[in-house]
Amino acid sequence: MRLDRSTTVGVLGAGAMGAGIAQVALRHGHEVLLADARPDAAPEAAARIAQALAREVEKGRLAQAEANAAVRRLTPVRGVEDLSPFARCGLMIEAVVEDLAVKRDVFRRLEREVGDDAVLATNTSSLSIASIAGACRRPERVLGVHFFNPAPVMPLVEIVPAMATDPSVATTTRALVDGWGKTTVLAADTPGFIVNRVARPFYGESLRLLDEAIADAPTIDWAMRELGGFRMGPFELMDFIGLDVNFAVTRSVYEQTFHDPRYRPSLTQQRLVEAGRLGRKAGRGFYDHAEGAARPEPTRDEALGRRILHRVLAMLVNEAFDAVHWRVASAADVELAMTKGVNYPSGLIAWGARLGLEVVLGELDALRETYQEDRYRASPLLRRAAREGLGVLGAPFAGAGAAAGAPA
Numbered sequence: 526m527r528l529d530r531s532t533t534v535g536v537l538g539a540g541a542m543g544a545g546i547a548q549v550a551l552r553h554g555h556e557v558l559l560a561d562a563r564p565d566a567a568p569e570a571a572a573r574i575a576q577a578l579a580r581e582v583e584k585g586r587l588a589q590a591e592a593n594a595a596v597r598r599l600t601p602v603r604g605v606e607d608l609s610p611f612a613r614c615g616l617m618i619e620a621v622v623e624d625l626a627v628k629r630d631v632f633r634r635l636e637r638e639v640g641d642d643a644v645l646a647t648n649t650s651s652l653s654i655a656s657i658a659g660a661c662r663r664p665e666r667v668l669g670v671h672f673f674n675p676a677p678v679m680p681l682v683e684i685v686p687a688m689a690t691d692p693s694v695a696t697t698t699r700a701l702v703d704g705w706g707k708t709t710v711l712a713a714d715t716p717g718f719i720v721n722r723v724a725r726p727f728y729g730e731s732l733r734l735l736d737e738a739i740a741d742a743p744t745i746d747w748a749m750r751e752l753g754g755f756r757m758g759p760f761e762l763m764d765f766i767g768l769d770v771n772f773a774v775t776r777s778v779y780e781q782t783f784h785d786p787r788y789r790p791s792l793t794q795q796r797l798v799e800a801g802r803l804g805r806k807a808g809r810g811f812y813d814h815a816e817g818a819a820r821p822e823p824t825r826d827e828a829l830g831r832r833i834l835h836r837v838l839a840m841l842v843n844e845a846f847d848a849v850h851w852r853v854a855s856a857a858d859v860e861l862a863m864t865k866g867v868n869y870p871s872g873l874i875a876w877g878a879r880l881g882l883e884v885v886l887g888e889l890d891a892l893r894e895t896y897q898e899d900r901y902r903a904s905p906l907l908r909r910a911a912r913e914g915l916g917v918l919g920a921p922f923a924g925a926g927a928a929a930g931a932p933a
Contacts, residue, residue, distance in 0.1 A: 527615075527642070527697070528615060528616055528644065528697050528698060528700075528701040529701070530553065530554045530555065530704075532555060532614075532615035532616050532701070533555065533556045533557070533558065533613050533614045533615055533616075534547075534550040534555045534556070534557045534558070534614060534615075534616045534617075534618065535557070535558045535559075535560075535611040535614035535616070535617040535618070535639075536550070536557060536558070536559045536560070536617075536618050536620060537560055537561075537605065537617065537618070537619045537620065537621055537631060537635070538560075538561055538619060538620035538621040538622075538648075539559050539560065539561035539563075539566040539567045539569070539570035539601075540561070540566070540570075540620065541674060541675065542620045542648060542672065542674055542676060543559065543561070543570070543618075543620035543621075543648075544559070544570035544573055544574055545672065545674065545675050545676030545677050546618055546620060546648065546672055546676045547559045547570070547574060547599065548574045548577060548578070548676070548677050549672075549676055549677055549705055549707075550705070551574065551578075551595040551596075551598055551599055552578075552587075552595060552677075552705075553704065553705045553706075554598075555598065556598045556600070557598060557599050557600070558600045558602055558610055558611055558614060559571065559599065559600070559601055559602065560601075560602035560603075560604065560605050560608075560610075560611075561604075561605065562604065562605050562621070563604075564603040564604045565603075567601035567602055567603060568601045568603070570601070571596075571599055571601045574596070574599065575596050577677070578592040578595055578596065579592060605631075608634055608635055608637075608638045609638050611635065611638055611639055612638050612639060612640065613640075614639055614643060615640070615642070615643050615644065616643065616644045616646065616698070616701070617635055617639060617643060617644070617645050617646065618646045618647075618648060618670060619631055619632065619635075619645070619646065619647045619648060619649075620648040623649060623650065623651070623652065623773065623777075625652050625653070625656060625657070628647060628649065628652065628657050629656070629657055629659070629660035630660070632645055632647070632657055632658070632660045632661050632667065633660045633661065636661045636662060636663065641663070643666070644666055644668070644694055644697070644698055645661065645666055645667045645668075646667070646668055646669065646670040646698065647667070647668075647669050647670070648669075648670060648671055648672055649669060649671065650671055650717075650718075650721055650774060651716060651717045651718070651721050651774050651777045651778060651781070652777070653687075653714065653716075653781070654667065654668060654669045654685050654686070654687035654690075654714045655687040655688055655689065655714055657687075658687045658689055658690070664687065664689040664690070665689050665690060665691040665694065666690075666691065666694055667687060667689070667690060668684065668685060668686045668687065668690045668694055668695055668698060669683065669684070669685030669686075669687075669712075669714070669718070670682060670683075670684060670685075670698060670702065671683040671684075671685060671712075671718060672707075673720070673866050673867075679865075679866070680706075680707055680708045680865045681707070681708050681709075681710065681720070681861075681862060681865040681866035682702050682707045682708070682709050682710075683709075683710055683712045683718045683719055683720065683862065683866075684698065684699045684702070684709050684710065684711050684712065685711075685712045685713070685714055685718055686711075686714065687714045688714065695711070699711070708861065708865045710854060710858035710861055710862045711854060711855075711858060712853060712854050712858070712862075713851075713852060713853045713854065715851070715853050716777065716778045716781035716782050717774070717777075717778040717781075718853070719848060719853060719854045719858065719859055719862040719863075719866070720862050720863065720866040720867055721774050721778065722778060722844065722848060722853065723841065723844045723845050723848055723859065723862070723863060723873065724841075724844075724863070724867055725775060725778060725787070725788050725844065726787070726837060726840030726841050726843075726844055727749075727755075727759050727762075727837065727841060728759050728762075728763060728771060728775065729775065729787075729788065729789070729790075729791065729840075730836060730837045730840045731745050731749070731758075731759035731760065731833075731837055732759075732791035732793060732794060733791070734833060734836065734837075735760075735793065736791065736792075736793055739829075739832075739833070740824065740829060740833055741821070741823075741824070742758075742760040742811045742812070742821075743760075743820070743821045743822060743823040743824075744823040744824045744825075744826075744829070744830070744833070745758060745759060745760065745833055746758020746759065746760050746761050746823065747823035747824075747825065747830065748823075748829070748830035748831075748833040748834050749833070749834060749837065751830070752827070752830045752831060752834050753834045753837075753838070753870070754870035754871075755869065755870060756868050759837075760810075760811040760812070761811075761812070763794075763804060763810065763811065764804035764805050764810035764811055764812055764814070765804065765805055766804070767803050767804050767805075767806055768794055768797050768798050768802065768803045768804050768810050768811075769798050769803050771794070772790060772791075772794050772795060772798050775788060775790045775791075775794075776790050786898060786899050786900040787840075787844070787899075787900050787902075789900070797810060797811070835880070835888060836888065836892070838873075838876065838877075838880065838885070839885045839888035839889050839892075840889075840901075841873050842873050842874070842876065842877035842880070842885050842907070843885070843889055843903060843904050843907055844873075844904075845859050845860075845863070845872075845873035845874050845877070846874065846877070846904040846906045846907035846910065847904035847906065847907070849874075849906055849918065850904050850905055850906035855919075856874055856918040856919060856922055857919075857922075859872070859873070859874065860872030860873070860874055860875065874915070874918065874922060875922070877907075878915055878922075882907065882910050882911035882915075883911045885907065885911070886903055886907060886908060886911045889901050889902075889903045889907075890903065906918075
């Protein structure tokens with residue numbers, strides 16, 4: 526299966542993510558067809574893309590002639606009742622609602638229209654690629670290509686082959702996306718892939734600290750941002766993402782891992798979603814986002830802040846090691862994914878080494894002793910690395926403890 530600049534790219538789903546993916550492909554010379562279940566969505570997205578390209582011209586990042594050519598290469602398709610316009614696409618990227626039944630139906634219908642050598646990719650953030658591919662007669666050409674929002678800005682793309690995916694499809698698709706200026710990582714078809722799996726404790730353990738009244742949301746955000754170096758605290762970030770979106774990903778990972786307690790959703794978050802307090806888009810979430818609303822002040826107690834930071838970090842570092850242990854991804858790709866996909870101030874494995882893996886392990890063992898919960902079980906690989914050193918991960922991490930980066 527040949528993919529290059531001459532390949533016509535089809536994008537199904539004209540929301541923020543789909544439009545962003547279309548913009549990336551346009552910027553790199555492709556003809557792009559963009560469609561959405563809502564008939565007016567694709568033309569509206571096309572107008573937004575044209576505006577975004579115009580801003581790139583204003584900032585000197587793009588020549589006017591290139592912007593004009595990119596706009597001409599975009600064809601909005603009204604509705605998805607008829608998918609025959611996509612017959613000439615060599616690469617289809619699906620970015621519709623995060624619903625397995627809907628995605629399976631889309632892929633079943635798409636396969637009837639596109640050529641036998643077309644690649645079918647899903648932008649799902651946490652659903653099973655194998656299940657989506659299972660709807661197709663030729664599952665070997667289906668894989669996950671998971672962009673991060675906003676797609677034109679965020680550098681990371683997770684490439685996720687399923688068990689039936691032809692290795693050449695993954696290799697060819699990855700090379701194409703690399704050519705789009707993206708940083709790709711290879712992830713196994715497991716719940717949440719790399720980023721949405723490893724990042725779960727950033728939210729989950731922070732919610733646990735809140736529920737236990739160890740600290741309030743502003744204080745936890747302050748500790749993670751000011752002492753940890755994260756760009757946003759967990760509650761700020763959940764409000765920004767949307768509590769409904771964040772909760773849905775957590776619940777998906779929890780259910781797909783057969784209710785592993787490390788990923789158990791928060792009842793507090795569920796109640797906020799049920800109450801319609803979804804964050805910024807609803808005007809209220811963990812914080813009041815109404816115009817003129819005052820942000821509560823944190824308790825700037827450094828000892829408390831360090832306690833918060835180290836507890837959440839211990840869970841994050843453990844999750845990174847466990848992703849490597851279960852072959853979700855290589856250690857190098859886990860580090861790359863967390864720095865490029867969610868802008869963590871450091872790779873978690875290297876950060877754990879600077880803290881001291883034995884310190885991280887001690888924190889986890891103490892939490893497990895206190896709570897008597899499997900939630901705090903240490904990864905076997907973390908325990909081994911604390912005993913034998915990061916050499917167990919391979920050469921690139923043999924000296925990672927001395928690497929510069931995030932504050933401890």
